[in-house]
Structures are given as structure tokens and as C-alpha cells.
Ligand code: ADP
């Protein structure tokens with residue numbers, strides 16, 4: 039029988055009532071003749087609570103135990119979903135990551151899925167099970183320890199299952215009815231997009247649009263998974279939501295297709311480092327070893343052989359970045375006068391495939407921000423995106439002003 043993957047995010051399984059509502063939707067697909075793999079998140083807020091408990095217990099925690107704790111939210115919803123389906127006379131059972139098994143790397147708290155052997159679940163489908171409810175976000179390392187896939191990782195679980203089981207479609211049910219031109223909670227004028235290219239979605243996700251985890255989009259692109267984002271709260275037609283697809287399936291799109299933001303960024307400046315060959319490697323090597331996600335980098339003009347080096351990273355990684363730099367300094371690998379952390383900045387980005395062929399997007403973006411009196415601290419560009427770092431207090435204003443400037447409320 040054809041297989042369908044249906045993923046329900048935290049708000050969609052936040053209460054027993056909502057689990058029932060989601061289960062009904064699964065029941066509809068089962069009655070159409072699909073074998074369904076349901077991927078569930080933890081109840082909304084649960085993972086944050088678990089992360090909080092870990093941090094309170096042990097600030098520089100052992101990541102293996104972090105995963106043991108933080109993965110548990112999904113075990114609860116998987117069991118409850120299976121029970122709910124059974125109550126509706128749908129043959130279902132729950133699977134934790136290790137039972138499938140979802141084989142991952144041992145990079146605890148940020149593991150990558152390496153393989154999902156389909157045999158165990160397929161055998162159960164063969165015996166009459168119609169729904170496999172899989173706990174999202176978790177897997178098992180080669181050492182046999184529980185791993186997690188990074189925040190928002192259930193999306194990635196869903197796409198990986200869709201690829202492994204050659205599913206007809208991977209439906210991501212969430213609390214908005216699709217992918218919008220920007221976060222609809224940040225901008226009233228945000229418009230739902232019917233179809234978005236993998237590459238654009240990948241940029242939007244990696245620049246902060248948390249509607250899909252970045253890795254899930256990467257996998258969907260690589261394995262050609264038919265990926266759809268839709269609301270678990272509204273009645274659905276067959277063409278509901280947003281389809282994430284190949285660029286050539288989209289007839290027309292705006293030059294800029296979306297605005298993304300990442301609220302909690304930090305701008306770190308190493309003051310007065312020696313401007314010599316190898317200095318960048320000496321700085322960014324240790325940062326990378328410490329697992330810091332360095333994003334933007336600028337090296338300032340040098341004077342008398344010394345320069346300032348600025349980089350950005352998520353605010354939550356500032357302490358670890360400082361530690362890595364202090365250690366490199368003590369070891370004599372680098373020398374700097376000071377490390378200044380500005381933790382009150384956010385990143386705002388404009389994304390669009392159309393930028394490849396049309397110039398002037400950067401100029402328009404800078405002019406728009408300047409008209410609002412917003413100072414740009416760092417700029418980064420790639421073929422299909424422009425990002426700026428600005429003071430956090432202007433973030434919302436910047437998103438709305440850019441959305442207006444690029445007329446994203448209007449369809450092409
Ligand atoms: P889930 O718990 O279902 O995984 P998430 O909270 O992870 O849901 O993701 C959905 C949220 O993503 C929405 O509530 C919305 O606020 C946010 N979001 C950010 N950018 C966008 C965008 N461009 N389009 C739609 N939603 C977005």
C-alpha cells in the first residue's frame with residue numbers, strides 16, 4: 039500500500055483534544071488506503087521545560103544526558119497518539135527512535151540521521167498495522183545512546199522517513215496554514231505562498247524561519263520528497279498549504295520571496311589581533327571545534343599590523359565562544375586585547391532566487407532601513423540572500439518595512 043508521512047508539531051499535539059483531532063485526520067488517510075507513518079513532536083512547551091531543567095541541573099552539561107532528558111517529550115505524545123488511534127479502531131503502535139531504529143551520528147544534541155532501515159516497520163504493516171507513530175527528534179548513536187537532532191528536529195525525522203519509505207508525500211501539520219512571505223506573527227501583511235522552491239526554503243529556514251528545520255529541507259531537496267506544510271487546525275483540501283518543490287515547478291515569483299529574522303544573535307569583536315597569515319584559521323578553528331555556529335565575519339582595516347575581527351553567532355553560544363577564545367589566547371595561539379560581545383542584535387534577511395538575475399535588491403534594502411533610521415552593523419550576502427545585523431529593538435520594524443518595500447503582500 040502507498041505510504042504517507044504525516045508530522046504533527048508541538049501545538050498540534052498540545053492537549054488530548056488536539057491529539058484526537060490529529061488522529062482523526064490520520065484516520066481519514068488510512069481510510070483512503072494509505073499506510074501512515076505519523077511523526078510527533080512533544081507537547082508544545084515541553085521541550086523548553088526539559089531543556090530548562092537540564093541547564094538548571096548542569097550548566098555545562100554532558101550532552102548524552104541532555105539527549106536522554108530532552109528526547110523524552112516525544113515518547114509521551116507517540117504513546118498517546120497510538121492509544122488514541124487504537125480507540126478509533128485504527129491498528130497503530132508507537133515507536134521510539136531506537137526501536138525503528140533511527141540510526142544517527144553521535145553528535146549529541148545536533149545528531150544527523152544516517153540510516154532508517156524500513157524492515158521492522160514494513161513487517162508490522164505487513165501484519166496489519168496501519169499506522170506507525172514515531173517519536174520525532176530522536177535517534178540512536180552507533181554507541182547505542184539516545185540522540186536528538188537539534189531544535190525543530192521532528193521535521194527532519196518526518197522527511198527522512200518519507201525518503202526511507204518512498205512515501206507519496208510528507209505532510210507537515212503545524213499552527214500556521216503554510217509558509218508565508220515572512221513570519222505571520224511578526225507582520226500582519228504576510229502572505230501565504232502556494233509553492234516555494236527548495237533553495238529559497240532552505241535559505242529562509244537557515245536564516246531563522248523556524249516553520250521547517252533547515253536539515254529537513256536539505257533532505258527533501260536531496261531525496262526529492264514531496265513536502266507540504268499545512269495547518270492542523272483547518273479543514274484541508276488537496277491543494278491546501280504550501281508545497282516545497284523544485285524551482286522549475288514554479289512559473290513566476292517575486293525577486294524577493296521572503297523575509298526571515300533571527301532574534302537572538304550576538305556580535306563578537308576581537309579587538310586588536312595581529313594581522314598575519316593564518317590568523318583567521320587560528321581564531322575560527324577553535325570556535326569550530328567548540329561547536330560555535332559562526333555566521334557573518336568581517337575583518338576590519340588594519341593599522342600598524344593589528345586589526346579587529348568581528349563575527350556573529352547565536353546569543354546562547356556567547357559564553358562558549360568566549361571560553362574558546364580565552365583558551366586559544368592562553369595557549370598562545372592568538373593574541374587580542376579584548377573580546378567585546380554585543381548581545382542585543384538580530385539578523386534580518388531578504389531571500390529570493392530572483393536576486394541571481396536582478397540587481398538592486400541590496401540597494402533597496404539598505405535604503406529602506408536607512409529611511410527607518412535603522413543602523414546596519416554587519417552585512418552578508420550570497421547569491422540568493424542579503425542579511426544584515428541590526429539592533430534588536432528595530433527587528434520587527436525592519437521586517438515590516440522590508441516586507442512593504444518589496445511588496446510581498448502582493449502576488450506576482
Ligand atoms: P511546530 O511546533 O508545528 O513544529 P514551529 O513553531 O516549529 O511549529 O513552526 C511554526 C511557526 O513558524 C509559526 O507559528 C510561525 O510563527 C513561524 N514562522 C516563522 N517564519 C515563518 C514563515 N515564513 N511562514 C510561516 N511560519 C513562520
Ligand code: ASP
Nearest residue numbers: 079085175189190191192
Ligand atoms: N520537540 C522538539 C523541539 O521543540 C522537536 C520538534 O518539535 O521538532 O525542538
Ligand code: MG
Nearest residue numbers: 047190248249
Ligand atoms: Mg517546528
